[in-house]
Amino acid sequence: MTIENTTTGWGLIGASTIASEYMIDAIRAQAGHDVVAVMSSSLERGKAYAQKNDIEQAYDSVEDLLNDPKVQAVYISTTNELHHDQVLAAAAAGKHVLCEKPLALDIESAKRMVKACEDAGVVMATNHHLRNAATHRKIKELVDGGAIGKPLFARVFHAVYLPPHLQGWRLDKPQAGGGVILDITVHDVDVLRFIFGAEPVEAISMSQSASMAQEGLEDGAMSVLRFDNGVLAQLHDAFTVKHAGHGIEIHGESGSIIGRNVMSQQPVGEIYLRDENGEQLVDLEPEGLYVRGVASFCAALKGDGQPSCTAQDGIRSLATALAVVESCKTGAAVAVPGVGEE
């Protein structure tokens, strides 16, 4: 056995901000894993990105990256309309796939992606980060343990200001899956599914195009979801407000959980439990959200469990986000379709 054989090489499909800010470090934090290649449609951009991030190879085509024998897994963070063909190509090449959310722009495409990976025998996961947070895992633990009695309501506050360096396709490219619902609401859905172990069955929403979004896209949305455990959840997602803060609340018959500053990519935030005994700050052991997500993916590559957010989870969050988008357009409650795969 040679040293090389013990390293799982990752290729980045997309020379993205999220990869350089979080994912490269998260992959390199795993023993035996390294980022060895990056693909950008601009070779010049790819080379600069590779150099800056100490990545061996830059390619300007997915095909070339997938042909690199050092690449055994790919992390896909291109714009959303590209995910489908890239996942199918990766599966065909026998590479494991960690894909950004939303998986695709329609459910049928997402299902094809998941089936292609299943058929190829490669691991596929969705990169929803929030369910990896110590905060949200603690909330789930409290809810499951009966700390608030029967859960009745959830509130998700995820109205933020889209940083200037991200004010691109999210604001003006419907064909790339822009808009706040596919960008942020989809995360809210995933974390609520995780906390409750329940599925959204119905969505209503109103959207706003206040100042930033163009081409018919929304830069704000207020939505309500009904889950199959009876919980009603209200979501507020926006790109346009600078000082709203962010958080999540779960209200039950005998208590409430208040999460402040927890809808973050970083391991931050506080959880308070309120019940008949008053309000108490809950102890947490923060760890990197993406590090934990990648760790579960890497364990799955060795046959040890499932990724913390599976490919099926990605279909579910997409299906719900698409129901929210449709409700904004039609003004009607939209049933969230089952994914038909379980």
Next chain:
Amino acid sequence: MTIENTTTGWGLIGASTIASEYMIDAIRAQAGHDVVAVMSSSLERGKAYAQKNDIEQAYDSVEDLLNDPKVQAVYISTTNELHHDQVLAAAAAGKHVLCEKPLALDIESAKRMVKACEDAGVVMATNHHLRNAATHRKIKELVDGGAIGKPLFARVFHAVYLPPHLQGWRLDKPQAGGGVILDITVHDVDVLRFIFGAEPVEAISMSQSASMAQEGLEDGAMSVLRFDNGVLAQLHDAFTVKHAGHGIEIHGESGSIIGRNVMSQQPVGEIYLRDENGEQLVDLEPEGLYVRGVASFCAALKGDGQPSCTAQDGIRSLATALAVVESCKTGAAVAVPGVGEE
């Protein structure tokens, strides 16, 4: 001129909890005003209530109370289905009317009530208390003064626990206008209309019957309203949660206003302003909400301005609450009808 002529006598139609907890004191706080009579359908209850609250006369019919020459104004806090006939009778008797919310169970009834008072030349007002709070008046002042830039979103948190002594018709009498939407959502609507000086044009909502409400009534609702100034507002109203707290938030392009513990009948709560300079607690001068509302009504009796919450305001909040109820039933966005009177 005799001493008697300087006193405006009030009759209470309904020997209610809200009257004994707030309104009798609020009326007696006004110079030249006193509560001189009470009507309860049970004379025994009426007499006990009169004795306890130092009220001269108890009646068991509206007609008898309205025939009392010492009564020049009435405060109506019976169950909602009774308001219509009682207001019409009061107007016919030439009595001024302060009526609890919701004014009625349908818009046409509410319009008839308002028109009857107009035709009779008596003052009519709606007893929405929140717009009289120092907290909400400060929020309006901040929004109007541009403290948060263009307002984009509002969130109203009004999910509380219905106290045991009020767990009656609100939970099991649809014909009396029970349910959390006509009881609480209607207040949210009024305070948002007040803060923004804008009208709701469209409503969506999902309701819940978790544990307390029966007979098809809801004990929880999550709603979204679109206002004619572009603001989206989300509302969470419930009777079923004990530790959710209550509050209101207004989020604008350049700042946010956070109101904590402000959806109260009492002069309590804090307002925070968040902007590029950080978060600051805003100075307030609390005063009794109902005292201030009654003071504006009494001033209007002397020709000095309008009641803080007019009869028209009551039609508007009812129209919006009814749109919310309808959306819960139909699953569709419901346009809020104009009241057609301005």
